[in-house]
Amino acid sequence: MNDGIAPAAEAPPARILGLLRELGELKRIRSAGREGSIADRLFASAWSALCGGQALEEAWRATTASALAATRLGDIDRTVLAEVGVTGGEAEAILSRAVDEAAEEVEPALRAALRDAPRIPAGTPAPDFVPRLARQPRAGVTCPGRPRLLLEPPENHAEHCLMVAVYGVLLCPFYGARPETVYLASLAHHLHNAIIPDSGFAGEVLLGEHLEPAFARATEKALQELPPALADGVREARAILPDASTPEGRAFHAADTLDRVLQIEQHLRAGKASMSYVLNDMALVHEGPVKPFQDRLLAVVGLAA
Template sequence: MTGTAAPAGSTGSPGSTAGGPVVPPSSLQVYREVADLKRLRDAREPGSLADRAFVRSWRAVLADPSPAAVEQLALRETAHALAAARLAGVDASVLELAGLSRSERLDVLQRAFDAVTSTADGGLGDLADVRAALDPDPLDTGALPRVPAFVQALVHQPRAGATHPVRPRVVVEPPESHGDHCFVTAVYSALVAGRHGVGRGEAFLVALAHHLPNGDLPDAGFGGEVLLGEHYQRVLAVLEERSMAQLPDALATRLRELLPQRETTGTPIGRVFNTADVLDRVLQVHHHARAAAFTAAQALDDLDIVHPGPVQEFQLGVLAAAGIPVR
């Protein structure tokens, strides 16, 4: 077996660069919390926060697909995803509705951003440009164009989960959508982009668009790919072009140049994408494993579901009298 040279900027380890691990263990809590945007919802709109951000991001790209605008989009969406990891749906529009001033709204968003990123102990690199993109003014989505059909289809298209060509699939409920996965992978890509010398915007765009074929192609997972066999690449190519045809020509041309790098680790963009993609896929499996193993003691002891405060003693007394163990 002949060896190949490590990609430029690599130390020879697939998960590291000359500056150390691309995703240090200290940063994993942040990535897990960002992934929870797939599971967080509120009453304002249907869908998860990640699905809604996926659609919003596409609308922004369609409004202005220039590299500078996409870079700003990546910074803004990444910044607000990090804040939402702690605030969930409490965003600038909710804070404005509640009467907070612009400076007060910014303070809350920055506080949430700092709270989640501080857990990484510097493992996310320099996020000054991302933090500066926190916007306390609600985004005017009414001025943005509508998305093509494939974007809405990806929001409704469930992910297959773990499948194998000769073994039964592992069915987990509820499944994430392709919108969920693409948006979270885009945020991850923006976070790791600098470790490979890639702009956050370009990295974000590749991940946002990496499942274009699944606008029409139901996800049968790895098992389905193997069983499609010699037809698989042709199926992908035809259905990707069906989605591409729904985009403006200039944007489609740019994506045709960028998206083939999904399939390689020989370019910086390819390494960024494959880092983000595998991280999201495997952390999703870990999420389901943790959910299956969740215990009441974790909520009571670790998460203080009976919160400290003036009524805690009373509430604990109610539970004790009812015979509900709290320790």
């Protein structure tokens, strides 16, 4: 079937999947003293920054750069570095190196824009829909007439929306899309789930003619929590969501589809990991002064691979 999209615009190079997989793990990285995953908190800080007046062009750069840095540093951010006495240029150099290392497959002009990204400002409370989306689990895999496939632990809607926003920014160069529009639409594409629990495809089919009106009313209730100008911007950005007829629509739907599929792949991939891969390829017992002892131990008890 030809939908009018040039073949070159249908998909980014497959080599970027490695980076997208790494970013997806931010849904599962947590640390002491902080609630939720890194993706949870980036979603909250993104909305906080926008509500506080950060320019959209700065916001997408700041959030995407923070996500890239976290693939290498985990939860070691400016706040943690400052607590241990690493500040100023030294802290910025660490974060820049992390972004550079993670962004090897990112389009060069975008990589340069992310290297000099501004900080995500703090201080403005996030809208009420943010914690509600963080508490709202995704439905898993559902299909009419078939039992639900639910893989634990489920992601939540804050994590999914954040990841689609970051993926979308990274995919924009391949589609010639505007990152500010894709970023904002992605952050806001599940606002209805702040009120409506996620029942998946199967539940949506059963809602029938009530589906779209219910989603629209729930979305508007969430938008009322935003400053009026920002709410108008979100409505405008969300105009790309219904189809893939624009560069922005293609970038969004590519990001949304890849995140949904890679989320399931993560569960399946972990289940297929072998002890040989963990010990040899991933160096679970890594080089160091006690490695000979550790290797002999594993051999004797029968855990060597």
